[in-house]
Amino acid sequence: MFGFRDVEIVHAVVRAGGFRAAAQRLGLAQSAISARIAALEKRLGVRLFDRVGRQVRLSPAGRRFLEEADRLVHSRDRIVQEITQTSGLNGTVRIGVAETIVHTILTEMLKLLRREHAHVRFELSVDTSEQLAHKLVEDEIDVAILLRDLQPRDVVAAPLRPIELAWYASDRLPTPAAPLTLAELAAHPIVTFPKGTPPYKQVERLFAGSVGDAPILHGSASLSTVLHLVADQFGIGVLPCRMATSHQLGAADHIQQLKVEPRAAPEDLNFVVAYFPERNREAGRIISEAALEADQIDLL
Structure with missing residues (x-):
């Protein structure tokens, strides 16, 4: 319909106050400017300029055209700036995380990244560690935070703090003093x-x-659903302690940690930030640093 060069020519005519002056500024023939504007008006089906003698001024349709076109020009310039950066993050970065990470460090990690890379778009994928490993291998994501034991071969992997698991029940469930x-x-x-x-x-x-x-085991891909089911006395559950004690989740205020005998205690979960260095060395390094920093926040 129109190109960026058309927008530049319309701007030149407005600034110069006429076709002849615009042609001189652009180093073009006046006939070329007139023909370009006429062809643009024909394609758009509107009159962009009102002619008053030798002077021209934007019509109402012309003003609207230039306002909207300027937004496109600004978007073009921003896109070029983002994708031509020589260091750091740029464009869109695809991050895959296990849901445990969603409820522990993800928000703080993204805040840290946004602070230093405000123009980057983060595309998030929440899935099981097994699926995240597959997506990383198939280049469907750039960086994954997944269970250490499921990381693909040949990745660079930065370990996070172990995430403790524990048994939880509704705070309305009577529990004995002795470990269960x-x-x-x-x-x-x-x-x-x-x-x-x-x-x-x-x-x-x-x-x-x-x-x-x-026992009857009910599995859910949504840990927040597990949390709510436990709080609503559907059953008892195994949850990450850092999630279960988070006051950002309302149901966490209505559960209690169960004391259990040592052999009933679940093992910690060990996560890593993983990426293939030949594809995403810079993004992997930056996201790993942000994840490690976010992982320490609750210790400060």
Whole structure:
């Protein structure tokens, strides 16, 4: 419909006050300027200029055209600036995270990144660590924060602090003073991480051969859903402690951590920030640094 050169010529005519003066400024023939404006008006189906003798001024349609066109020009300049930066982050950076990270360090990490890279777009993908590893290999994401044991080969991986898991129940559930045994835990419905994930398998192993009847395990891909189910007395659950004690999640105020015998305690989760250096060395380094800094905030 029109090009950026058309916008530049319209601007030149406005500033110069006429076609002849604009032609002189641009080093073009007046006939070329007149023909360009006439062709543009024909394509748009509107009159851009009102002619008053030798002077011209923008018509109402011309003013609207220039206002909207200027927005496009500014967008063009911003895009060029973003994608031609020689260092740091630019353009769109694709980050994949496990949901545990969403409820622990993600927000602080993104705040740190935005502070230093305000013009970068962050495209987030929340998935299981297994799927994140696949996406990283297939170049569907640039950086992944996933379980250490599921990181792909040949990545650079920066370890985060271990994330402690614990058993939780509604604060309305009466609990004994003594630590709960596996058999006592198994008497309740259990909600936890999605089926097939390492944390889910860990809960399965805790009860394998240790109690009479295996407990009913309910897996959910949404840890916030697990939190709400626990708070609403649907069952007891295994959750990351840093998530369960977060006051940003309202349901966290209505759960209690259960004291359990040592063999019933779930193991910590170990996450890494992973990326392929040949593809995303700079983005990987910057995001790893932000993740590591965010990971320390609650210790300060």
